[in-house]
Amino acid sequence: MDIAAVIDTLRRLVAFDTVSAHPNAALIDWAAERLRDCGARVLVQHGDEPGKANLFATIGPDDRPGLMLSGHSDVVPVTGQAWSSDPFALAERGGRLYGRGSADMKGFIACVLEAAPRFAQAGLATPLHIALSYNEETDMRGMRRLAAHLAGAPVRPAACIIGEPTSMRVVTANKGIAGYRVKVRGHSVHSSLRDQGVSAIETAAEIIVFVNALQKRLQAAARHDGFEFPHTSVHVGRIEGGTAHNIIARDCEFTLEIRTLPGTHARDVLQEIRGYCDTVLLPAMHAIEAGTSITFEEVFDSPALDERGNLHLAQAIMPLCGHLSAGRVSFATEAGILQEIGMPAIVCGPGEIRVAHQPDEYVEIAQLQACMLFLEALARRLERGELPL
Ligand SMILES: [Zn+2]
Numbered sequence: 001m002d003i004a005a006v007i008d009t010l011r012r013l014v015a016f017d018t019v020s021a022h023p024n025a026a027l028i029d030w031a032a033e034r035l036r037d038c039g040a041r042v043l044v045q046h047g048d049e050p051g052k053a054n055l056f057a058t059i060g061p062d063d064r065p066g067l068m069l070s071g072h073s074d075v076v077p078v079t080g081q082a083w084s085s086d087p088f089a090l091a092e093r094g095g096r097l098y099g100r101g102s103a104d105m106k107g108f109i110a111c112v113l114e115a116a117p118r119f120a121q122a123g124l125a126t127p128l129h130i131a132l133s134y135n136e137e138t139d140m141r142g143m144r145r146l147a148a149h150l151a152g153a154p155v156r157p158a159a160c161i162i163g164e165p166t167s168m169r170v171v172t173a174n175k176g177i178a179g180y181r182v183k184v185r186g187h188s189v190h191s192s193l194r195d196q197g198v199s200a201i202e203t204a205a206e207i208i209v210f211v212n213a214l215q216k217r218l219q220a221a222a223r224h225d226g227f228e229f230p231h232t233s234v235h236v237g238r239i240e241g242g243t244a245h246n247i248i249a250r251d252c253e254f255t256l257e258i259r260t261l262p263g264t265h266a267r268d269v270l271q272e273i274r275g276y277c278d279t280v281l282l283p284a285m286h287a288i289e290a291g292t293s294i295t296f297e298e299v300f301d302s303p304a305l306d307e308r309g310n311l312h313l314a315q316a317i318m319p320l321c322g323h324l325s326a327g328r329v330s331f332a333t334e335a336g337i338l339q340e341i342g343m344p345a346i347v348c349g350p351g352e353i354r355v356a357h358q359p360d361e362y363v364e365i366a367q368l369q370a371c372m373l374f375l376e377a378l379a380r381r382l383e384r385g386e387l388p389l
Contacts, residue, residue: 005114006368024052039120056130057131067387068157071109074136096364105165107165108371127382133334168322170318171346173307174305174328182207184251186251189248240254262305313344
C-alpha cells in the first residue's frame with residue numbers, strides 16, 4: 001500500500017471546490033479519466049443542473065451483478081467557519097489530514113481511486129462498481145438520479161457499501177431525513193383592527209406549538225435503540241415573517257425538518273401536522289378571510305436505512321473491516337435510496353462523523369490505512385467470487 005499516493009489523491013480531491021452549491025463535474029471528469037486509465041468502464045451521468053454529474057464505473061465482468069462502493073463528491077460550505085488553514089488545501093499535522101471533505105467523504109473516495117488499479121489487475125470473478133454522486137449534502141438528488149438509472153439497467157449491483165465516515169465500522173441502519181418549507185398566508189390589516197386580520201406569524205406559532213407537542217408524543221410512542229436520539233424527531237430550524245410591529249403579518253415562512261426512525265415515513269408525520277392545519281387552523285382563518293392558506297412544500301425526502309434487508313451483507317463485510325459488531329447512526333445517508341430500489345446497502349468508511357461539517361475537519365492517516373487494508377481484503381474476496389451477494 002502506498003499511503004503517500006492515497007494522500008496525494010486526497011489532496012487533489014480536496015482542491016476541487018465541490019461545495020454542493022457549486023459544480024462538481026470537474027472532479028467527476030478527473031476521476032473518470034483515472035478510472036478509464038486503469039481499464040474501468042465509466043459512465044458519466046449528467047445531472048439536471050448544469051455542471052453536476054454522477055459517475056458510475058465497473059471493473060471486472062459486465063454480465064453479472066457485483067458490489068458497489070459509493071461516495072458523494074460534494075461537501076458542505078466553509079462559510080463563517082474559522083479554519084486554521086485553507087480548507088481546500090490538504091494540510092498534514094500530527095498524523096491528521098485537514099481539509100473540507102477529508103472525512104466526509106473524500107478520504108474514502110481517495111482510497112477507492114487508489115485501489116482501483118489493484119481491483120483491475122485482479123481478474124475479478126465478481127465485478128466491482130464505483131459510484132460518485134452529487135448533492136448528497138442538500139437534497140440527495142444525484143443519488144436519486146443514479147438509482148433510477150441502476151433500477152432500469154439490465155445488470156445492476158447486487159449490494160452497496162457507502163463510505164461515509166464510521167471509523168471503519170459497519171453501520172446497518174440510519175435515520176431518514178425530510179425537509180419542508182411551510183408558508184402561511186394570512187390577511188394583513190392595521191394592527192388596531194386586530195380582529196379583522198389573520199396573523200401569519202400567530203398561525204405559524206400555533207403550528208409550531210403543535211409540532212412540539214407532536215415531538216413529545218413521538219418520544220412516548222416509539223423507541224429504536226442504537227440511535228443517539230432513539231426517536232423520530234421534528235424540528236423547526238428557521239422562521240421569517242412580518243414587516244412591522246403595527247401591521248398584522250400577511251406572510252410567515254418556516255422550515256420543518258423530520259428525522260425518521262427506520263420503518264417511519266416522514267410523510268406520515270407530516271400528515272398529522274397537515275391534519276391539524278386542515279381541521280383546526282384553516283377553518284378559523286377562512287372564517288375571517290377566504291384567501292388565507294397554509295402550504296407545505298417538500299424540499300427533500302430521503303428514506304431511512306432499515307437493517308432488515310442488509311444483515312447478510314453486514315455479516316460478510318464485518319470480518320474484512322476489523323470490527324465484528326454493527327452499529328446504527330443518526331445521520332442521514334444515501335443508503336435508504338438504494339434500499340428502495342431493492343439494493344441492500346451498508347455504511348462503512350474512514351474518519352469520524354463528529355468532525356464532518358466542522359471547521360478543521362480532518363481524517364487520520366491511520367484511518368486511510370485501515371480503509372486501504374479493507375479494500376485489499378475486499379479485492380481478494382471479489383477475485384475469487386467469495387462474497388455472498
Ligand atoms: Zn457525507
